Amino acid sequence: MASIIFFISFFFSLFNISLQISTIASKNVSAVFAFGDSTLDGGNNNHMNTFFRGDHLPYGRDLPQHMATGRFSNGMLSTDYIVQSLGLKDLLPPYYLNPNVSDHDLLTGVTFASGGSGLDNLTIELTSAMDLMSQFKLFEDVLQRLKKSVGEVKTWNVIKKAVFIVSVGTNDLLCNAYLWPTRLIKYANDVSKYHDFLLENLEYFIQKLYGIGARKIVVTGLPPMGCLPLMVTINSMLPGPYWLKRLCNPKQNQECDAYNTKLHSKVHSLEATLKGSKIAFFDIYSPLLDMVQSPLKYGLLEMGPVCNMLDLTCVNASKFLFWDAMHPTQSGYWVLAQNGLKNVLPYVIG
Incomplete structure (x- = not known):
């Protein structure tokens, strides 16, 4: 009985937060534009020659139309929940070669993110994804379309x-530090120096966004990569302390946490130097790790044999955190979205 009361209270508290955010957003937020990797890709990779595509079932199985849209999940992404809560639209659509995106749609935002993308050009060479500067050029294209459609003044508003x-x-560390440690050789196996290299590239990209008019910027940190199913599986197959065990790798998690600490500091310093900006660090590490360690608190099942190789996909994916080897289920993305709506967006919205 106590657990039922807890979940009811938890639901209504989040419902009230969403109502408050939606009310504020109606005045202060016009659109959401997303850049990055598969966690924000709404289908841009559908038209690209890359192995990293989510345009086939069972991806998208639990969306209202039960169709694969290119999202790397069984359903919605965090950004979809966010634009819903902001009262902007139901889903954040992809922009790249998407004939369904009208000039009117652009007024409330799109995603340019590409599954497999990263901050390191070596990552792009491995994944054939769209790098951040290519995504930025697509955003410049959006600006030109909007100026022609609604005029320069409204566009800048x-x-x-x-x-x-x-x-x-995430893909940078996965490809160049953990799977094929090419970059680590260059940095004498010092992952901290590789962090610095990635953060320099990220800083440059944020400055580019600011230079073209972005003022409310949310930067997401790394997840606890040592707990991603792919890393758990690989570590269980290698000789060492995790051999034949389904355990998180604490060393990899600590390295991701260290990167996030540096990123948090970088965000503060950028905000201080970019006049008029509101830049926030979005911590996904803590909620994801908490979901892994305390799944029942979120109504999830523990990682184990319930969803296995004999079941190609779980019948009830909403009870699990991960949908595939790297990406959360719709339920996992929902929890992350609520964290963002409660702890991050109010700051950048003002």
């Missing part, structure tokens, strides 16, 4: 009140 979300970095 939209950009001034828009929220820009950037989520990138």
Whole structure:
């Protein structure tokens, strides 16, 4: 009985937060523009020659139309929940070669993110994804379309009140530090120096966004990569302390946490130097790790044999945190979105 009361209270508290955010957003947020990797990709990779595509079932299975849209999940992404809560639209659509995106749609935002993208050009060479500067050029294209459609004044009013979300970095560590440690050799196996290299590239990208008018910017940190199913599986197959065990790798988690600490500091310093900006660090590490360690608190099942190789996909994906080897289920993205709506967006919205 106590657990039922807890979940009811938890639901209504989040419902009230969403109502408050929606009310504020109706005045202060015009659009959401997303850049980065597969966690924000609404289908841009559908038209690209890359292995990293979510345009086939069972991806998208639990969306209202039960169709794969290119989202790397069984359903919605965090950005979809965010634009819903802001009262902007139901889903954040992809922009790249998407004939369904009208000039009117652009007024409330799109995503330019590409599954497999990163901050390191070596990552792009491995994944054939769209790098951040290519995504930025697409945003410049959007600006030109809006200026022709609604005029320059209205376009800049939209950009001034828009929220820009950037989520990138996971593929860089995965490809160049953990799977094929090419970059680590260059940095004498010092992952901290590789962090610095990635953060320099991220800083440059944020400055580019600011230079074209972005003022409300949310930057997402790294997840606890040592707990991603892919890393758990790989570590369980290698000789060492995790051999034949389904355990998180604490060393990899600590390295991601260290990167996030540096990123948090970088965000503060950028905000201090970029006049009139509101730049916020979005911590996804803590809620994801908490969901892994305390799944029942979120109504999730513990990682184990319930969803296995004999079941190609779980019948009830909403009870699990991960949908595939790297990406959360719709339920996982929902929890992250609520964290963002409660702890991050109020700051950048003002």
